[in-house]
Amino acid sequence: PTPATPPAPSAAPTRRRPVGAVDLTPRPGAAPPPPAPHMPAPRTPAPHTPAPHTPAPHHQAPHTPAPRDATGPRTAAPHTPAPPAAGPHWMPPETPVETTTRLRPVRSRHPLRAAAAVACLVLGLGLTGGAAAGAWLVGDSAARTSGGDRFTEARGLWHTVPVDTLFPRTLDGEGAGPGGADRTWTRVAVAPDGTCAGAFDPLLLRTLRPVGCERVVRATYTDATSTSVTTVGMVFTTADRAGMTALRDRFADESLDERTDLLPRTLPGRGTVAAGFGDAQRASWRVSVLTDVPVIVYAVSGFADGRTVEDAQPAAEAMAEGQTSTPAQAGLGHDADGIADRIERGLRTTATTGKATQDPR
Numbered sequence: 001p002t003p004a005t006p007p008a009p010s011a012a013p014t015r016r017r018p019v020g021a022v023d024l025t026p027r028p029g030a031a032p033p034p035p036a037p038h039m040p041a042p043r044t045p046a047p048h049t050p051a052p053h054t055p056a057p058h059h060q061a062p063h064t065p066a067p068r069d070a071t072g073p074r075t076a077a078p079h080t081p082a083p084p085a086a087g088p089h090w091m092p093p094e095t096p097v098e099t100t101t102r103l104r105p106v107r108s109r110h111p112l113r114a115a116a117a118v119a120c121l122v123l124g125l126g127l128t129g130g131a132a133a134g135a136w137l138v139g140d141s142a143a144r145t146s147g148g149d150r151f152t153e154a155r156g157l158w159h160t161v162p163v164d165t166l167f168p169r170t171l172d173g174e175g176a177g178p179g180g181a182d183r184t185w186t187r188v189a190v191a192p193d194g195t196c197a198g199a200f201d202p203l204l205l206r207t208l209r210p211v212g213c214e215r216v217v218r219a220t221y222t223d224a225t226s227t228s229v230t231t232v233g234m235v236f237t238t239a240d241r242a243g244m245t246a247l248r249d250r251f252a253d254e255s256l257d258e259r260t261d262l263l264p265r266t267l268p269g270r271g272t273v274a275a276g277f278g279d280a281q282r283a284s285w286r287v288s289v290l291t292d293v294p295v296i297v298y299a300v301s302g303f304a305d306g307r308t309v310e311d312a313q314p315a316a317e318a319m320a321e322g323q324t325s326t327p328a329q330a331g332l333g334h335d336a337d338g339i340a341d342r343i344e345r346g347l348r349t350t351a352t353t354g355k356a357t358q359d360p361r
Contacts (some may be wrong), residue, residue: 005219151241154293154351158215158236159194162281166234166261167219167343176338178331185221185230185339189269199233204262211247212238218267220274222304222337229274230301230335231267234342237294246290247296257287257312264298276306283309284318284327284336288344293351298339301332315340 104223157166167190167278173183196205196213218233237244251257263285268277281302288297302309318333320327327333 035342038361055284085089091148117252121186130228150351151293154295154347155214155236155238157347157350158217158234163190163217163219165350166217166347168234170348171221171339171342173338173342176341183334183338184224185335186224187219188222188229188272188274189220189267190265191218199235199265201261201263201265201334204264207256207262208237208247211294211296212240214238220267220269220272220277222273223335226273228298228301228330228332228335229266229277229304230332231264231274231277232297232299232339233264233267234343234347235296235298239294243290244289244294248291251287251289258317260312261277264300265314266300266302273304277302277304278306280308281306283312283330284315284332285312286315286336286340288340290344290348295347297340297344297347299336299343301327301336301339303330303332 017171022334073290095156167187169187171185173185175182176347193215196208196216198206199216199218214236216233216235218231220229220231222229237246257264263279263282265279266274266277266282268274282300284304285300286298290297299315301315309329313323313325313327313333315333317323318328319337320328323329
C-alpha cells in the first residue's frame with residue numbers, strides 16, 4: 001500500500017514550544033505509553049551541579065495530533081522520561097552487585113573420600129584399642145610369669161652374681177646387738193661353691209635331702225672387736241615352691257631349727273681371726289627355709305679365740321630376755337641372727353631386681 005500524503009501545513013504559523021517543556025497529558029482514546037526500560041544509574045554519582053531553573057511559560061502550545069497512516073490507527077510517539085534532577089540529597093539507586101554478594105560455590109564431598117576418612121578413623125580406634133589391650137595382656141602375662149621365672153632364676157644366682165653381692169665385704173647391723181646396740185661385721189673368709197656333703201653333718205644333710213642340694217656358698221664374718229666370728233651360708237636347692245613350703249613346715253612343726261644335732265658346720269679362715277673356728281666352737285645358730293626363692297639361709301656363730309661352748313643355743317632362744325647362757329651373755333645369738341637376716345634380705349633383693357642393696361635396719 002502507498003502511504004497517505006501528509007496534510008499540508010497550516011497557513012498559520014505554529015509557535016515552537018520552549019525546550020524542556022513536555023506535554024504529559026494523555027490524549028483521549030490513545031493507548032498508554034509503554035514503560036521505559038530501566039537504565040541502571042552509574043555506581044559513581046556525578047558531582048553535584050545545580051541546574052538553572054527555567055520557568056515554564058504561562059501558555060501551552062497548541063496540540064498537534066500525531067500523524068496517521070492510511071491503513072492503521074494513530075500511533076503514539078514513544079515516551080522517554082527525563083532523568084531526575086540532581087538535588088542536594090539525591091543518590092543513585094543501588095545495583096544488584098551492591099546488595100547481593102555472590103557466594104563461592106561449595107564443592108560436593110566425594111563419596112570415596114568420605115569413606116576413606118571413616119575407614120581411617122575406625123582403623124585408628126582399632127589400633128589404639130588393640131595396643132592398649134595387648135599391653136594389658138602382656139603386662140598381666142609378664143606379671144604372672146615373672147613370679148615363676150624369678151623363683152627359677154634365683155636357683156642360679158650362686159654363679160651369676162658376684163661374691164661381693166651375695167656376701168658384702170661389710171654388713172651394717174644398726175640396732176642388731178644386745179639391747180639394740182649397733183653392730184658392724186666384716187668379711188674375713190669366703191669359700192668356693194661346693195656340695196652339701198662338706199658343709200653339713202650327715203644328719204642335717206639327710207634332713208635337707210627332700211629339697212635337693214644343687215650348690216652351697218659360704219663366708220665368715222667377724223665383729224668390730226674381733227671377739228666373735230660367724231659363718232653364713234646359702235643352700236641352693238632343686239625343689240619347687242611346694243617342696244620348699246613342705247620343708248619349712250616340717251622345720252616349724254618338729255622344731256628342727258632348735259636341735260643341736262642339726263647344727264651347720266663352720267668355715268674357718270686361715271690366717272684370720274676365724275682360723276680356730278671349728279665344730280667345737282659353735283655356740284648359736286639360725287636356719288631359715290625360704291619359699292619365695294629355692295634357698296636355705298643359715299648362720300652359726302662362736303668365739304674368735306677358739307674356746308669351746310658346751311651349752312649351744314638357737315639364736316631365737318639366746319636372744320630372749322633373761323637368758324644367762326654363754327651364747328646369750330656374749331651376744332652370739334644376735335650375731336647369728338643379724339648376719340643371716342641381712343644376707344637373706346640381699347638375696348631377695350638380688351633375686352627381684354638383680355641388684356643388691358644394703359638396708360642398715
